[in-house]
Amino acid sequence: MTKRAYNFNAGPAALPLSVLQTAAEQMTNFEGTGMSVMEMSHRSENYERLNNETQQLFKTLFGIPEGYKVLFLQGGASTQFAMIPMNLLPAGKTAAYVVHGAWGTKAFKEAKLFGDAATIASTKESGFKSVPDMKNLKLPDNAAYLHVTTNETIEGVQMTEFPDTGDVPLIADMSSDILSRPLDVSKFGLIYAGAQKNLGPSGVTVVIAKDELVDKSPEHLATMLRYDTHASNNSLYNTPPSFSVYIMNLVLRWIESEGGLAGIEKRNAEKTDLIYRAIDESDGFYIGHAEPAYRSRMNITFRLRTEEAEKAFLKAASAAGFVGLKGHRSVGGCRASTYNAVPYEACAALAQFMEDFRRQSQ
Incomplete structure (x- = not known):
C-alpha cells in the first residue's frame, strides 16, 4: 500500500483504515451472497438485517433510551434544516435558535421560510469565537423547540454543556461531533447528523427522535418530507443509500472496538x-x-x-x-x-x- 495521506479534511473526512479494508474485502461478496451490498435489493433479508443491526448498534453505543426512533434518511443536515420546521413548527408557535457559527445561521435562515423563528442567543458580534451562556437562555413563551448546533466546523467552536429546556424539545445538529463523546440523549427531543464526518461516507443522514415528535408530522406535507413516513417504514420507504449504511455499520463496530x-x-x-x-x-x-x-x-x-x-x-x-x-x-x-x-x-x-x-x- 502506498503511504496514506495525513487526512484532515472537514468532510467527507477520514475513515478508519480497518473499515476501508473490510469494505474492500467484501466489495464483491457481502456475507456470502455473491453480490456487493450495492447490488442487492433493500427488501432482501440480508439488507433488512444490516439495517436493523445498524440501528441497534447506534442505540447501544449512544445509550439511546426507549421511546426514540433511529432513522436513516437522505439529503444531509441541510435538508433537516427544512424538515425540522416543516414537521415541528405549527402556526402560532416560535422556533428558537442558538447561533454560534455558520451552520446554526443557515439552520435559522431555513426555519424562517416556514414560520416564526427567533435567534435567542448569538455570538456573531464577537466573531463566533465562543458559545452563548446556556444556563440563562430566555425561551419564547410559545416556543415550539430550541435548536442548537453542538459543534461548528467552520469556526472550530464546540458546546460543552446543554440547556435544560423543560417541556420544550431540544433539537441538536450534531453532524460534526456525534459519537465523539458520551452524552445524555434523553435531554434531546431530536438529534440529527450527516454521516460524512464521524459516521461514514456521505449519502446517509441519521435522525434520532422521540416518538411523540415523529408522530407530529403534519398530514399536508409531501410524503418524503414527513418523519412518520420513514419511521413507519423502518427507513425503507424508498431505496436507501445502502452502501453508506453498510459503511456506517462498520464504523459503529470500529467505535465499539475502540472502547x-x-x-x-x-x-x-x-x-x-x-x-x-x-x-x-x-x-x-x-x-x-x-x-x-x-x-x-x-x-x-x-x-x-x-x-x-x-x-x-x-x-x-x-x-x-x-x-x-x-x-x-x-x-x-x-x-x-x-x-x-x-x-x-x-x-x-x-x-x-x-x-x-x-x-x-x-
Missing part, C-alpha cells in the same frame, strides 16, 4: 491536545480562533500572522503529505479537522510539522 464513546473521547482529547499545544506554545506565530473554553475537539481553527505566511504554511504542509488544512472559503485561515477516525499519529505528525515550520520561519 465505545468513553474510549473515543479520551483519544480525541489526547490527539487534539498535541495540536492546541503547538498553537499555544508558538509565541503568537499560530493564532487560535476559538476561545480556549470553547475549543472544538473536532475542528481546530487557527491563523498565521499574515496571509503570505499562511500560504507558505499550507504549501509546505501539502508537500509534506498533509491534506485538508486550508480553512473554509468563507473565513480563510487554517483548519485541522480531527474527527474520530483521524489517528493519533496524524495529529502528532501535524504538531511536529507546525513546530518545525515555525522554527524554520523565524
Whole structure:
C-alpha cells in the first residue's frame, strides 16, 4: 500500500483504515451472497438485517433510551434544516435558535421560510469565537423547540454543556461531533447528523427522535418530507443509500472496538491536545480562533500572522503529505479537522510539522 495521506479534511473526512479494508474485502461478496451490498435489493433479508443491526448498534453505543426512533434518511443536515420546521413548527408557535457559527445561521435562515423563528442567543458580534451562556437562555413563551448546533466546523467552536429546556424539545445538529463523546440523549427531543464526518461516507443522514415528535408530522406535507413516513417504514420507504449504511455499520463496530464513546473521547482529547499545544506554545506565530473554553475537539481553527505566511504554511504542509488544512472559503485561515477516525499519529505528525515550520520561519 502506498503511504496514506495525513487526512484532515472537514468532510467527507477520514475513515478508519480497518473499515476501508473490510469494505474492500467484501466489495464483491457481502456475507456470502455473491453480490456487493450495492447490488442487492433493500427488501432482501440480508439488507433488512444490516439495517436493523445498524440501528441497534447506534442505540447501544449512544445509550439511546426507549421511546426514540433511529432513522436513516437522505439529503444531509441541510435538508433537516427544512424538515425540522416543516414537521415541528405549527402556526402560532416560535422556533428558537442558538447561533454560534455558520451552520446554526443557515439552520435559522431555513426555519424562517416556514414560520416564526427567533435567534435567542448569538455570538456573531464577537466573531463566533465562543458559545452563548446556556444556563440563562430566555425561551419564547410559545416556543415550539430550541435548536442548537453542538459543534461548528467552520469556526472550530464546540458546546460543552446543554440547556435544560423543560417541556420544550431540544433539537441538536450534531453532524460534526456525534459519537465523539458520551452524552445524555434523553435531554434531546431530536438529534440529527450527516454521516460524512464521524459516521461514514456521505449519502446517509441519521435522525434520532422521540416518538411523540415523529408522530407530529403534519398530514399536508409531501410524503418524503414527513418523519412518520420513514419511521413507519423502518427507513425503507424508498431505496436507501445502502452502501453508506453498510459503511456506517462498520464504523459503529470500529467505535465499539475502540472502547465505545468513553474510549473515543479520551483519544480525541489526547490527539487534539498535541495540536492546541503547538498553537499555544508558538509565541503568537499560530493564532487560535476559538476561545480556549470553547475549543472544538473536532475542528481546530487557527491563523498565521499574515496571509503570505499562511500560504507558505499550507504549501509546505501539502508537500509534506498533509491534506485538508486550508480553512473554509468563507473565513480563510487554517483548519485541522480531527474527527474520530483521524489517528493519533496524524495529529502528532501535524504538531511536529507546525513546530518545525515555525522554527524554520523565524
